[in-house]
Amino acid sequence: MRQVLEALQRITDAALAFLPEEQLLQTLLQRVLEILQVDTVAILLLEGEALHARAAIGIEEEVEQGVRIPLGGGFAGRIAAERHPITILDVDHADILNPILREKGIKSLLGVPLIVQGRVIGVLHVGSLTPRVFSEQETDLLQLAGDRAAGAIEETRALHRERVAREAAEAATRRLEALQRVTDVALTYLPEEELLQELLQRVADTLDVDTVAILLLEGDAVHARAAKGIEEEVEQGVRVPLGRGFAGRIAAERRAIAITDIDNADIYNPILRDKGIKSLFGVPLVAEDEVIGVLHVGSLTPRTFDDDERSLLQLAGERAARAIERARLYEQRHVAEVLQRRLLPGVPGEALGLETSARYLPAAGGSLGGDWYDIFLLAGGRVGIVVGDVVGRGVEAAAVMAQLRTAVRAYAADGHPPDAVVDRVNNLMLSLGPLAMTTLVFLVIDPGGETIEMVSAGHPPPVMIDPDGTASIMWAPGGVPLGATTASIYAAHTFPFPTGSMVLAYTDGLIERRGQSLDVGLERLRGLADGAGDADALCAAIVAKLVPEAPGDDVAFLAARVPPLADHLSTRWQATPESLAPIRYLLRRWLLNRGASEDEAFDITVASQEACANAIEHAYGPGLADFTVAANYDDGRVAIAVTDHGRWRAPRGDNRGRGLSLMRELMDDVEITQRADGTVVTLVRTLGSAAA
Amino acid sequence: MSLLAQVVEERRGDVVVARVSGEIDASNAPWLDERLRSAISNEADGLLVDLTMTTYLDSAAIALLFGLATALRQHQQQLSLVVAEGSPIARMVQLTALAETVPTHPTLEAALAES
Numbered sequence: 002m003r004q005v006l007e008a009l010q011r012i013t014d015a016a017l018a019f020l021p022e023e024q025l026l027q028t029l030l031q032r033v034l035e036i037l038q039v040d041t042v043a044i045l046l047l048e049g050e051a052l053h054a055r056a057a058i059g060i061e062e063e064v065e066q067g068v069r070i071p072l073g074g075g076f077a078g079r080i081a082a083e084r085h086p087i088t089i090l091d092v093d094h095a096d097i098l099n100p101i102l103r104e105k106g107i108k109s110l111l112g113v114p115l116i117v118q119g120r121v122i123g124v125l126h127v128g129s130l131t132p133r134v135f136s137e138q139e140t141d142l143l144q145l146a147g148d149r150a151a152g153a154i155e156e157t158r159a160l161h162r163e164r165v166a167r168e169a170a171e172a173a174t175r176r177l178e179a180l181q182r183v184t185d186v187a188l189t190y191l192p193e194e195e196l197l198q199e200l201l202q203r204v205a206d207t208l209d210v211d212t213v214a215i216l217l218l219e220g221d222a223v224h225a226r227a228a229k230g231i232e233e234e235v236e237q238g239v240r241v242p243l244g245r246g247f248a249g250r251i252a253a254e255r256r257a258i259a260i261t262d263i264d265n266a267d268i269y270n271p272i273l274r275d276k277g278i279k280s281l282f283g284v285p286l287v288a289e290d291e292v293i294g295v296l297h298v299g300s301l302t303p304r305t306f307d308d309d310e311r312s313l314l315q316l317a318g319e320r321a322a323r324a325i326e327r328a329r330l331y332e333q334r335h336v337a338e339v340l341q342r343r344l345l346p347g348v349p350g351e352a353l354g355l356e357t358s359a360r361y362l363p364a365a366g367g368s369l370g371g372d373w374y375d376i377f378l379l380a381g382g383r384v385g386i387v388v389g390d391v392v393g394r395g396v397e398a399a400a401v402m403a404q405l406r407t408a409v410r411a412y413a414a415d416g417h418p419p420d421a422v423v424d425r426v427n428n429l430m431l432s433l434g435p436l437a438m439t440t441l442v443f444l445v446i447d448p449g450g451e452t453i454e455m456v457s458a459g460h461p462p463p464v465m466i467d468p469d470g471t472a473s474i475m476w477a478p479g480g481v482p483l484g485a486t487t488a489s490i491y492a493a494h495t496f497p498f499p500t501g502s503m504v505l506a507y508t509d510g511l512i513e514r515r516g517q518s519l520d521v522g523l524e525r526l527r528g529l530a531d532g533a534g535d536a537d538a539l540c541a542a543i544v545a546k547l548v549p550e551a552p553g554d555d556v557a558f559l560a561a562r563v564p565p566l567a568d569h570l571s572t573r574w575q576a577t578p579e580s581l582a583p584i585r586y587l588l589r590r591w592l593l594n595r596g597a598s599e600d601e602a603f604d605i606t607v608a609s610q611e612a613c614a615n616a617i618e619h620a621y622g623p624g625l626a627d628f629t630v631a632a633n634y635d636d637g638r639v640a641i642a643v644t645d646h647g648r649w650r651a652p653r654g655d656n657r658g659r660g661l662s663l664m665r666e667l668m669d670d671v672e673i674t675q676r677a678d679g680t681v682v683t684l685v686r687t688l689g690s691a692a693a
Numbered sequence: 694m695s696l697l698a699q700v701v702e703e704r705r706g707d708v709v710v711a712r713v714s715g716e717i718d719a720s721n722a723p724w725l726d727e728r729l730r731s732a733i734s735n736e737a738d739g740l741l742v743d744l745t746m747t748t749y750l751d752s753a754a755i756a757l758l759f760g761l762a763t764a765l766r767q768h769q770q771q772l773s774l775v776v777a778e779g780s781p782i783a784r785m786v787q788l789t790a791l792a793e794t795v796p797t798h799p800t801l802e803a804a805l806a807e808s
Contacts (some may be wrong), residue, residue: 380697380715381748414696416714578720582697585718585749603781610751614719659789660752666788 011036022157026056029150034058036146037139039127041107044115044150045070045077046123052077059128062101074098076110077124084121086113086140090132102128111135113144115151122151172309193328197227200321204298205229207317208310212278212299215286215321216241216248223252223295230299233272245269247281248295255292257284257315261305273299280304282311284318288326296321352580353384354448354587356503358536359559362548364394364510370555371398371437372508375406377413382449382586385413388506388559389441390460401437405430405483409443419445420493423456423480427491430484439483442506446498448563449590453498456491458483461509461523464530466539468501468565472530474523475504500565500594505530505539507558511547536560566591568634576617576626576645584630585610588641595634597688605686608667609641611660612682616645619680638687646679697721698747700728705805707738714746717754726757730764739771741804744782755789762795773797775804 011032030042041059045052045068052070054063073082075098080087089095089110092102102110105128112126125147135143201213212230216223222242225234233239244253246269251258260266260281268274273281276299283297296318298306306314359374371391379385387409391398408429412422423443430439440460446453455463457479466472477494498504505526512522529546533539539560548556570591574580585606592602609630616628628645664671670685698715711732717725733740742758744750762772773796776783786792798804 378696416699578718581718581720581751582716600781600784603784607751607785610718614751614753617719659755663752663788 022154022161023056025153025157026150029146029153030056030058033125033127033143033146037127037143039111040130041105041128042126043128044123044125045081046115046154047072047081047121052081052124055123060101060105060107062105063099066101068099068101070098076102077112077126080112080114080124080126081121084114084116086111086144088112088135088140090134092128106130109133109135111140111143113140113147115147115154117151117155122154125150193325194227196324196328200317200324201227201229204296204314204317208298208306208314210298211301212276213297214248214299215294215296216252217286217294217325218243218252218292223248226294231272231276231278233276234270237272239270239272241269247273248283248297251283251285251295251297252292255285255287257282257311259283259306259311261303277301280306282306282314284315286318286322286325288322293322293325352583353378353561354382354563354583354590355384355446356536356562356564357559358540360540360544360557362544362552362556364552364555370394371402371439372510372555372557373402373406374506374557374559375409376559376561377410378583378586379413379445380416381447382583382589384446384448384561385409385419386444386446386504386506386559386561387441388460388463388508388557389439390508390557391437391439393437398437401439404433405439405441409441413443413445418493419443419454419456420491423458423483423491427458427480427483427489428487431487438485440509441483444504444506446504446561446563448500449586449593451497451499451563452495453502453504454493454495456480456493458489458491459485461507461512461519463504463506464527465496465498466503466505466530466533466562468499470532470534472527472533474527498563500563503533503536503539503560503562505558505560507543508554508556510552510554510556511543511558513554515553533560536562566594568595570632571629572631573627573629574613576628578614578617580617581610581613584613588630588632591632591634592639595639595688597639601686601688604667605639605641605684608664608671608684608686609643611664612641612643612684614660615682616643616680619645637689638685641684642681643684644679644681698725700725700732702732704737705741708741708805709733709737709739710741710743710801710805712743712746714748716749717747717757718749718751719753722753722757725754726761729757729761733765733770735768737770739773740765741773741775741801743775743801743804745775745777745801747782750782750785752789755785755791758791758795771796773804773807775799775801 043057054068057063070078107128109129115123205213214228217226222240225239228234241249278299280300286294375387391401412425442460443456459482480491481489631642633640668684668686672683674681701712703710
C-alpha cells in the first residue's frame with residue numbers, strides 16, 4: 002500500500018505541471034512503466050476524430066510513424082469511445098488496428114481513457130511482452146495515473162493556450178501600435194513634404210523593411226515624391242507611366258502587388274534593381290475613391306510578406322492616402338486663401354472718388370474658387386473695375402486669377418482703351434498656354450465725363466442703377482470667354498453714367514440656381530437692386546437675400562457709385578504724393594459741377610495741388626500723417642482750405658517758391674494761417690472772373 | 694511703371710524725342726526725371742520733350758524740367774519742349790516762366806525744323 006501511495010505521489014507530482022507537454026508525457030510514461038512494471042506504455046491524444054500516438058516507451062515506432070487510431074476502432078479507439086478501461090489478454094486474437102503492437106510482440110494490454118471534466122482527451126495504455134492478467138488494483142492504479150496525466154496534460158494545454166492567447170493579444174497590440182504610428186492623427190497637421198517623410202520612417206520601422214517609397218499620381222504617371230533607402234528615386238525625379246512596371250500597375254489596376262523575385266518581374270524603374278532590392282510589396286493609395294499614388298516597401302533579401310504585413314501596409318496606405326489628401330487640401334486651401342486675400346483689394350472708395358462696396362464669399366466646403374474683383378484708379382480720375390471668374394478651384398484657379406488681375410491692371414495703366422486691354426489680356430492668356438477658361442467684365446467709369454465703358458468676355462451683364470433708383474441690365478454684345486480663341490473681338494460699349502449712378506458687377510454664382518434659367522436669376526438680382534441708393538446697403542442686401550447659406554459656388558461682386566458732390570466738401574487724405582491725383586480728380590469734378598470752366602477748373606486745381614504738395618512735404622516723418630482738403634462754394638465764390646498738422650516752412654530754393662507764386666497767380670486770394678496745431682492754406686477765387 | 698503717365702522715346706536725327714502722355718505730379722516726377730535723363734545719350738545734340746499729350750503738370754514737373762535743362766546745358770546739350778498752344782500745359786509753362794529758359798514750340802514738326 003505504501004508503494005502504491007508512493008507511486009501515486011510520483012505520478013501526480015505537482016511539479017510535473019510546469020514541464021512542457023512533450024516532456025511531461027515522457028516523464029509520466031517513465032513513471033507508469035516503473036510502477037506497473039510493464040514493457041510498453043503509450044499515450045495517444047484525441048485530435049479531432051482520431052487518436053494520435055504522442056508519446057511511447059517500448060513502442061516508440063507508434064510515435065515515429067505517427068499512428069492514428071479512429072475513435073471507436075481497435076483497442077485504443079474503443080477505450081476512448083466507450084470511456085472505460087479495456088484489458089486484452091491475448092493480443093494475437095483480439096481486434097487490434099495498430100500492427101505495431103503485434104509486431105513488437107506484445108501479448109497483453111491494459112488501457113484507460115484520459116478524461117478531463119467529462120471530456121475524453123486521449124488514451125493511456127500499457128503492454129506486456131508476456132501474457133499477463135492485470136489486476137483490478139492495477140487497473141485502478143493506471144486509471145488514477147491516467148486521470149492525473151489527463152489533469153497535467155490539460156493544465157499544460159491551458160497554460161499553452163493562455164500563452165498563445167497572450168502572444169496573439171500582444172501581436173495584435175503591436176500591430177495596433179504600428180498602425181497607430183502610421184495613422185497618427187497628429188500627422189495630418191504636417192505639411193505634405195514632412196508628412197510623407199514621417200510616414201516613410203514609420204512604415205520602415207514597423208515592417209522592418211530596407212526601402213519605402215511613396216509615388217503620387219500626376220497626370221498619367223506616378224512620380225516619386227518621398228523615398229527611404231532608395232532616395233535616388235526622388236532625386237532623379239522618377240516617373241512611372243500608369244500601367245507600366247511595378248508601381249504603374251499598382252496604380253492602374255488599383256490593387257496590391259507583391260514581387261518575391263525581382264529578377265523575374267516586370268520592373269520599369271532600374272533603380273529598384275540597381276539598389277539590390279530582391280522583394281517588393283506595394284499598395285495603391287486611394288482617397289475619396291480616387292487613386293492618388295502608390296506606397297511600396299522593399300527588401301534587400303528575398304522575402305515573402307505575410308498576411309499580417311500585407312494588411313498592415315494596406316491599412317497604412319489607406320490612412321496615408323487620407324492624410325496626404327487632407328494635408329493637400331489644407332495646404333491648397335491655405336495658399337488659395339492667402340492668394341485671395343492678397344488679390345482682393347480692400348476697396349479705398351474715397352481715394353477713387355467713388356462710393357464702393359464689395360464682397361467675396363467662398364463656396365461652402367472651403368475650397369476656394371477663381372472668382373475675383375478689382376478696382377483701381379486710372380489717369381484722369383477714371384476708375385477701372387474688373388470682375389472675373391476663372392473656371393476651376395484651389396491654387397491653380399487662384400494662380401490664373403493672379404496673372405489675369407495683374408495683366409488687366411498693367412495694360413489699363415499703359416493707357417490702352419478698355420477693349421484693347423481685354424484683347425491684350427486674351428492674347429496674353431493664349432500665349433501662356435492652356436489656362437483655365439475665364440470670363441470677365443471690365444468697366445471704366447469716368448466720373449467727370451459721366452460715362453461708363455463696358456467690355457465683356459463671356460461674363461454675365463452688370464446691373465446699372467440710375468440716380469433715380471431704376472435698375473437695368475447692361476445688355477450689350479459681348480465677346481467670348483478669355484483664352485478661347487485669338488479670333489475673338491472685344492468691343493467696348495459706352496453708357497451714360499450721370500452723377501449718382503451705381504453699377505453692380507458680379508460672378509455667375511449670384512444668379513445661377515440649379516434648374517433655373519439665368520434670366521430668372523438676373524431678374525431677381527435686378528429687382529433687388531431696384532431702388533438701391535447706397536453701395537454698402539446693396540451688397541448687404543445681396544448677401545442676405547441672394548447668397549445661399551451654403552453656396553455651391555464662390556461668389557464675388559462689387560458695387561460702385563459716383564456720389565453727388567455738395568457745395569461743401571470735406572475730405573481727409575494721407576500725406577503722400579499718391580494722394581495728389583485723386584484730390585485733383587475730385588476737385589475738378591466738384592468745380593465742373595459748380596459751373597467752373599475748363600480753364601478755371603485747371604487753375605484752381607493746380608493751385609490747390611501746390612497747397613497739398615506743401616502739406617505733404619511738411620508732414621513730419623512717414624507713416625500716418627494726414628491732411629484735410631475742404632472746398633466751399635457760395636454764390637460763385639470758391640474757397641479751398643488745405644490744413645496740415647505741420648509747421649509752415651518758408652519756401653526753399655526756386656522750386657517751392659515757384660509753387661507759392663503759382664498759387665498767387667492762379668487765385669484771387671491766398672492766405673496762409675499759422676496755428677498751434679498746424680498750417681491752413683486758404684485759396685479763394687470767384688468763378689467767371691479772371692484770376693488776379 | 695507709373696499709373697499716371699507714359700513715355701515713348703524715339704531718335705530723330707541728332708535729337709532724342711520723348712513723348713510724355715498723361716499726368717505729371719509729385720508722385721511720378723522723380724520717375725519721369727530718371728526716365729528722361731536715361732533717354733539722352735552723349736552723341737545726341739539735345740532732348741525734345743513733347744508735352745502735346747500731357748494733360749496735367751504741377752510745379753514738381755516744372756521743377757524737373759528746369760533741372761533737366763540745367764543738367765543738359767552742362768553737357769553742351771539742349772532741352773526743348775513741344776507745348777500745344779492754348780492748352781493748360783501752355784498756361785503752366787508760361788506762368789512759371791519756363792518758356793523763357795527752355796525753347797518751346799507749338800508742334801513737334803516745328804521743333805524738329807528748328808533743331
